[in-house]
Amino acid sequence: MKHLGKSIATILMTAALPVALMASRAQQPRDQKPPESTPPANADRGQQVFEQNCARCHNAPEGFSPRISGTIAMHMRVRAGLSNADYQALRRFLNP
């Protein structure tokens, strides 16, 4: 299995995008380029929380209303056992 993991990592090394980027892209037009400026550290943290908790179980939904971003974050806090800091970071990430 270790060999399999190494092989996959090697093959994808140059082409891979973070899984969570898929989620953020899903809410944008596909041709839209990512912002060139460096995002704030807390935005990165929210993306990490999404990637390491939500996206491990399910694909990111293709966009949703900002009116439910807080509800989704609350659901994930309970279901994924998020810390309070991660919960707050996820709220920020889900509410662009």
Added chain:
Amino acid sequence: MFYAAQYAAAQETPLLSGGVGFFTSTPGGNTTYMPIIEPLLAAPIGNHLLVESRAVLLESFSPKGNGQPGYTNSGFVGLSYLEGDYMVSPHVTVVGGSFLLPFGTYNERLSPIWISNFQDGPLIGGIGLMSTGVGVGGMLRGSAISHRKFSIDYATWFSARSGNEHFNSRRSTGGRVSLYLPEKRLEIGASYGRLLQGTQENFYGTHVWWEPANTAFRLRSEYARGAHAQGYWIEADYRTQAFGGLNSWVGRFEPVFRMQQTFRIDNIASDGAPPVNTQRADFGLDYNLPHNVRILTSYARQFSSSGNENVWETGIVYRFLFPTWKGK
């Protein structure tokens, strides 16, 4: 300041989510058709309380068998769970009501039709779930430690016995603890459950999940042991990003493989595991269409002393997610 403004704008309008699907399953040459809806409602009340529930509505059409033409149908409507989650502190959430038992990972995390890679749950899916998979009572859960290099979360429950048609449960207790290493993208966990009615039994489980960083490869596995049976499953899925990313037509393909084995310790079949030792290999090919639609196809070969069989399955699932009303 910008992000503070964003935070202030986050809204907690109740949401309606879930999946609508149509599945076919052909074990041993007989095809069963099953339309299914699994709606999920999540409604925050204030900043600390979340009420959530999931239901299932399905109809199953199966061949009559014994050489008779036509199909027989049966329906099912029920609540999977209905719980209130009260966030007491940064580390503790109190859950009350009817909840999915947190034994292993499949029941809580992978069972919704819009999440699972295969139409069928694992063969050991019943071990540790006290027949119903649901508890009626209370649960404490949350993040015990959250560190940059590791985190530990926990869940512990007590369930009363309930014979209610919609909230059927057995008297039981148990819990789960998981260690997650973000840099390794590795999760290791252990579960324990004890049935407290009738013949009291202990159940033990472990799980290992691994998703190498910057890949769309996922490896999940579970082992569970009860007084009368034990077994494991290992599942791997992968999406390539090499041909235009995950949203290219090639990247939307998702090959899936699952291997599982169950071993019967004695002939008391009280845990949902197969009555005889069974091995099964599932080969799946899923396709993630735009607009939250997913096609699931799989072929499985199952081996046991009661007979080997092929299982062909297909399905399509649409996942919906929207606010219940317009809100602010």
